[in-house]
Amino acid sequence: MLALSAFTNLSDPYRAGVALGETLARVRPEVVFLFCSINYGSSADLVEGLNDALDNPELIVIGNSGDGIYQTHVCADIGATALGINSEGSARWYLVSEPGIKAAPAQATQRAWQRLAKQGLIDLVFLVSDFHTDASQIEQVLSEQIPVPVVGGLAADDNRMQDSFVFANRELLRDSLVMLGCHGNFVFDIAIGNALQTVGQAGRISASQGTCIAEIDGMPAMAFIERETGKPVLQSDRGIVSLTILNPDAPAERRLRSIVPDFSDDAGQLGLYGGIENGKLVQVCLASPEQLINEVQALADRACSASFTPKAAIVISCGGRKQMLGPRIEHEISALSSRFGDRLPLVGFPSFGEIAPHKNQQGYTRNLFHNMTYVLLLLGEK
Numbered sequence: 001m002l003a004l005s006a007f008t009n010l011s012d013p014y015r016a017g018v019a020l021g022e023t024l025a026r027v028r029p030e031v032v033f034l035f036c037s038i039n040y041g042s043s044a045d046l047v048e049g050l051n052d053a054l055d056n057p058e059l060i061v062i063g064n065s066g067d068g069i070y071q072t073h074v075c076a077d078i079g080a081t082a083l084g085i086n087s088e089g090s091a092r093w094y095l096v097s098e099p100g101i102k103a104a105p106a107q108a109t110q111r112a113w114q115r116l117a118k119q120g121l122i123d124l125v126f127l128v129s130d131f132h133t134d135a136s137q138i139e140q141v142l143s144e145q146i147p148v149p150v151v152g153g154l155a156a157d158d159n160r161m162q163d164s165f166v167f168a169n170r171e172l173l174r175d176s177l178v179m180l181g182c183h184g185n186f187v188f189d190i191a192i193g194n195a196l197q198t199v200g201q202a203g204r205i206s207a208s209q210g211t212c213i214a215e216i217d218g219m220p221a222m223a224f225i226e227r228e229t230g231k232p233v234l235q236s237d238r239g240i241v242s243l244t245i246l247n248p249d250a251p252a253e254r255r256l257r258s259i260v261p262d263f264s265d266d267a268g269q270l271g272l273y274g275g276i277e278n279g280k281l282v283q284v285c286l287a288s289p290e291q292l293i294n295e296v297q298a299l300a301d302r303a304c305s306a307s308f309t310p311k312a313a314i315v316i317s318c319g320g321r322k323q324m325l326g327p328r329i330e331h332e333i334s335a336l337s338s339r340f341g342d343r344l345p346l347v348g349f350p351s352f353g354e355i356a357p358h359k360n361q362q363g364y365t366r367n368l369f370h371n372m373t374y375v376l377l378l379l380g381e382k
Contacts, residue, residue, distance in 0.1 A: 017049020
């Protein structure tokens with residue numbers, strides 16, 4: 001497996017795409033993971049430039065806009081990054097896209113998976129989606145219908161929560177979801193960091209609809225948060241105050257839902273990045289910078305002792321972590337680059353939601369949707 005990552009901050013989308021493609025051309029990639037800041041979204045010129053530079057009619061491209069981007073030695077608010085992989089014939093890649101993710105997220109996800117599964121055997125799925133959706137409905141399909149690990153996230157837009165887009169080969173799409181399936185002679189490892197400190201007592205969701213939580217324990221949801229933390233939810237708490245969904249039957253399936261003050265209201269309702277069904281038990285979580293950094297350092301240590309030699313890495317980490325860490329967000333990538341250096345091409349993006357299963361003794365749990373979470377995907381050879 002050959003892999004290489006590239007970064008550019010050229011402002012012209014087409015020239016930026018060409019610059020990325022000219023760098024990646026050395027490995028003749030079969031597939032490219034492309035992530036960029038929202039300013040490249042006025043046209044498909046970025047992905048057109050990439051394709052023109054690589055001049056491969058069979059090239060597969062998947063990616064999206066983020067709340068900034070990550071690359072092996074770069075953590076930037078503005079720019080574009082790409083990871084090119086050439087399996088040297090040992091893997092097959094399949095790509096599908098599906099519109100209508102805002103109005104019917106479960107149906108769009110189901111249609112995409114059905115189309116992808118028909119193309120061949122699948123060992124791993126990478127998924128990206130416009131964030132204008134209820135990701136808990138995407139999660140339902142991923143957890144109940146897709147039997148292989150799914151990794152990915154929701155596109156973002158510099159924390160403005162107004163616009164986002166995804167890439168599918170030469171297209172720039174909105175209100176869409178893209179799935180990449182892979183099968184072949186390769187190995188992967190998925191690691192998750194989201195062990196935030198819980199505070200207060202658990203409560204039960206007593207009234208919710210979509211991504212809006214109206215009541216917990218029979219009281220306004222915001223009053224529940226204030227009761228358990230001792231303070232109201234503020235605008236500055238975006239992505240920092242979260243709810244962990246408790247599942248006594250499967251405690252390893254830890255999931256977080258971040259609170260979005262913009263989507264909350266004076267009646268005490270809470271807006272979330274993904275819904276929580278009525279009857280579920282939740283507990284408030286509060287993040288601290290030191291906790292986030294230490295957990296990523298531990299994941300990087302484990303990556304060094306993986307059972308295979310990683311050839312490429314993709315990091316999806318919550319935009320709320322970026323808000324909390326500020327300039328220390330570079331630890332999301334330096335934890336790996338300080339250990340692997342240029343031997344591990346890395347790309348990624350701060351997201352509005354993360355998708356991945358937890359690791360367990362049988363392999364992996366069901367596929368889950370997360371917030372305030374760090375997801376690391378390592379790819380390598382058998």
